[in-house]
Amino acid sequence: xxxxxxxxxxxxxxxxxxxxxxxxxxxxxxxxxxxxxxxxxxxxxxxxxxxxxxxxxxxxxxxxxxxxxxxxxxxxxxxxxxxxxxxxxxxxxxxxxxxxxxxxxxxxxxxxxxxxxxxxxxxxxxxxxxxxxxxxxxxxxxxxxxxxxxxxxxxxxxxxxxxxxxxxxxxxxxxxxxxxxxxxxxxxxxxxxxxxxxxxxxxxxxxxxxxxxxxxxxxxxxxxxxxxxxxxxxxxxxxxxxxxxxxxxxxxxxxxxxxxxxxxxxxxxxxxxxxxxxxxxxxxxxxxxxxxxxxxxxxxxxxxxxxxxxxxxxxxxxxxxxxxxxxxxxxxxxxxxxxxxxxxxxxxxxxxxxxxxxxxxxxxxxxxxxxxxxxxxxxxxxxxxxxx
Amino acid sequence: xxxxxxxxxxxxxxxxxxxxxxxxxxxxxxxxxxxxxxxxxxxxxxxxxxxxxxxxxxxxxxxxxxxxxxxxxxxxxxxxxxxxxxxxxxxxxxxxxxxxxxxxxxxxxxxxxxxxxxxxxxxxxxxxxxxxxxxxxxxxxxxxxxxxxxxxxxxxxxxxxxxxxxxxxxxxxxxxxxxxxxxxxxxxxxxxxxxxxxxxxxxxxxxxxxxxxxxxxxxxxxxxxxxxxxxxxxxxxxxxxxxxxxxxxxxxxxxxxxxxxxxxxxxxxxxxxxxxxxxxxxxxxxxxxxxxxxxxxxxxxxxxxxxxxxxxxxxxxxxxxxxxxxxxxxxxxxxxxxxxxxxxxxxxxxxxxxxxxxxxxxxxxxxxxxxxxxxxxxxxxxxxxxxx
Numbered sequence: 003x004x005x006x007x008x009x010x011x012x013x014x015x016x017x018x019x020x021x022x023x024x025x026x027x028x029x030x031x032x033x034x035x036x037x038x039x040x041x042x043x044x045x046x047x048x049x050x051x052x053x054x055x056x057x058x059x060x061x062x063x064x065x066x067x068x069x070x071x072x073x074x075x076x077x078x079x080x081x082x083x084x085x086x087x088x089x090x091x092x093x094x095x096x097x098x099x100x101x102x103x104x105x106x107x108x109x110x111x112x113x114x115x116x117x118x119x120x121x122x123x124x125x126x127x128x129x130x131x132x133x134x135x136x137x138x139x140x141x142x143x144x145x146x147x148x149x150x151x152x153x154x155x156x157x158x159x160x161x162x163x164x165x166x167x168x169x170x171x172x173x174x175x176x177x178x179x180x181x182x183x184x185x186x187x188x189x190x191x192x193x194x195x196x197x198x199x200x201x202x203x204x205x206x207x208x209x210x211x212x213x214x215x216x217x218x219x220x221x222x223x224x225x226x227x228x229x230x231x232x233x234x235x236x237x238x239x240x241x242x243x244x245x246x247x248x249x250x251x252x253x254x255x256x257x258x259x260x261x262x263x264x265x266x267x268x269x270x271x272x273x274x275x276x277x278x279x280x281x282x283x284x285x286x287x288x289x290x291x292x293x294x295x296x297x298x299x300x301x302x303x304x305x306x307x308x309x310x311x312x313x314x315x316x317x318x319x320x321x322x323x324x325x326x327x328x329x330x331x332x333x334x335x336x337x338x339x340x341x342x343x344x345x346x347x348x349x350x351x352x353x354x355x356x357x358x359x360x361x362x363x364x365x366x367x368x369x370x371x372x373x374x375x376x377x378x379x380x381x382x383x384x385x386x387x388x389x390x
Numbered sequence: 391x392x393x394x395x396x397x398x399x400x401x402x403x404x405x406x407x408x409x410x411x412x413x414x415x416x417x418x419x420x421x422x423x424x425x426x427x428x429x430x431x432x433x434x435x436x437x438x439x440x441x442x443x444x445x446x447x448x449x450x451x452x453x454x455x456x457x458x459x460x461x462x463x464x465x466x467x468x469x470x471x472x473x474x475x476x477x478x479x480x481x482x483x484x485x486x487x488x489x490x491x492x493x494x495x496x497x498x499x500x501x502x503x504x505x506x507x508x509x510x511x512x513x514x515x516x517x518x519x520x521x522x523x524x525x526x527x528x529x530x531x532x533x534x535x536x537x538x539x540x541x542x543x544x545x546x547x548x549x550x551x552x553x554x555x556x557x558x559x560x561x562x563x564x565x566x567x568x569x570x571x572x573x574x575x576x577x578x579x580x581x582x583x584x585x586x587x588x589x590x591x592x593x594x595x596x597x598x599x600x601x602x603x604x605x606x607x608x609x610x611x612x613x614x615x616x617x618x619x620x621x622x623x624x625x626x627x628x629x630x631x632x633x634x635x636x637x638x639x640x641x642x643x644x645x646x647x648x649x650x651x652x653x654x655x656x657x658x659x660x661x662x663x664x665x666x667x668x669x670x671x672x673x674x675x676x677x678x679x680x681x682x683x684x685x686x687x688x689x690x691x692x693x694x695x696x697x698x699x700x701x702x703x704x705x706x707x708x709x710x711x712x713x714x715x716x717x718x719x720x721x722x723x724x725x726x727x728x729x730x731x732x733x734x735x736x737x738x739x740x741x742x743x744x745x746x747x748x749x750x751x752x753x754x755x756x757x758x759x760x761x762x763x764x765x766x767x768x769x770x771x772x773x774x775x776x777x778x
Binding site for chain 1: 547602603604616618620621623625626627628629630631632633634635637638639640641642644649650651652653654701702705708709710711712713714715716717718742743745746747748750751
């Protein structure tokens, strides 16, 4: 049975408890009757599984409006999460800064803080994270009292189960036991996750993934990644590789990619690829901001670079949708400001290459504030609390 | 509870029964203890769920060698399928012939028969199927007595649940209620399935898919398709489209495809595409057999056509493996005789484009006799028997 105060492994006693709390968390307020219907559990099982969470104050019974209205019938007693019963820290590590947030039980951001990162040495990064956690928890006495779990997200090959960064090229780490270190240093139970997967978890529990058995979250920026949920579960790949939409080869004989392949989506549409191609057509050194400014200013060559990037992304999306057939796709990423230069070409190519009815799969293209990555990490911490 | 003699919907009373019979079918002989361990059911639940299948003679208890050997300990009592307790008909419909098989409970082929198909008119095709079923069941009195289910497989958009061919271009059918018609006409409970999915079911239950949670079966021939199993379940796609590896765009600006896209794997590597490209380089009309003969005879241009096809297949495989990360991949198809012209290029391109550890995913490339398609249909019928 779920035992909030101890936070030792095994506090969730039954799969039914995990099912019930997840349902209230992601779809509440929801009545026990509806939970039973949605999950296939008996009503008695739902009532029993909900009890420890009610007792510990994670969920509450809302006033029963249906019975009040009709004056008769069985109570529908909707259960709702008490969002401020518990708080969570989420940290995203990028190349040059840490982004940290405190969220509530519904992964709503309550506070956020950034910290510059001027070295990738492990001790430095770890100390900065510990400092950032202190800053965040210092914002409100309730945070110190009711925060037990932290999620940390970064790009690369991350082993959530062991809490290890297996390999993360951007920060130059190999086999680093980050989670254990941070758990000791902060007193928060720390879960490590790949950043795209963390974002996918946030979407699955608290975003467009609620009520869908399958969806894809594609992130476009320095890298191009994809979190896939199929049959209600995040696909992780038998060899630790999945969702590598950035390394779908779409242009046979195209530009070489850092992965060793050629014509990968990332070799055409990553920030670095766009900047490199824009330099060539502009005939001078420039940054991504410069490239965006040139394209917006009507520079045909640079506009063409962005269109080619959108086309490559559209091809990658079509490949993914033709293969796994998700119910919906969200395209997002740090290049928030630049979607006007991409979007039309992404959609046009996707529709042209999606096979038959797969073209019906709706694409949502939307910006991704940096805080959203940290929120993804916090969503992983929420998962951790209820699967301890 | 499972009730074999009636074959009405609902004869499988509990999910535990389905789990136990599936485990014995796909992994037997296996002891109740091991079934409990594999499935998470209690031993008592396994014993209870196995009972009706033992009573009906679908499974049997093998002599307990372990106890005999040691003279002590709890009986391990392995359960095994009685393969000839029930037979199944599987039919594959192709453009110019029907292929039919009778299999046993383990989907082993006992008899096979072909029938030419000289019209695609529904009544004609249905009558030919009914005739073929008669031929097959006439081979052994036991078949007539112990066959209750038939599977029928064809390429196209097939709705297994309703038993309808929604759209099948090769035969020119739209919204045809084939399963209901055949159930009435043959007395066999008929299940319709897309041919690649049927083959995937056979592989999942009785082939390389046993013991793997995720694998992919890629078929290369007139079309290029893929059955995907992720998390133990065949991926079917939210819009009815999944596994369309033939329509993964791998060559930006490449040859137009019948799907409306460009540079799809199928536009480069299908039989039709290979024949068309070979005609161009040979400068004369020719068939697939001619193209194969020319390539084997050392015709450089035609050899190059096959190499390009293998390269396109390798790119499609890399796209699929980078996205979904299956544990293993089987590449098969009707072009049995031609793998010598393909295989090296398929493997070389796959390894070059697979992302990091995804390159460890083993590729099995093997021929696919036409009977295997019909066996796939029979495997679907086996599934049907136990999920009635």
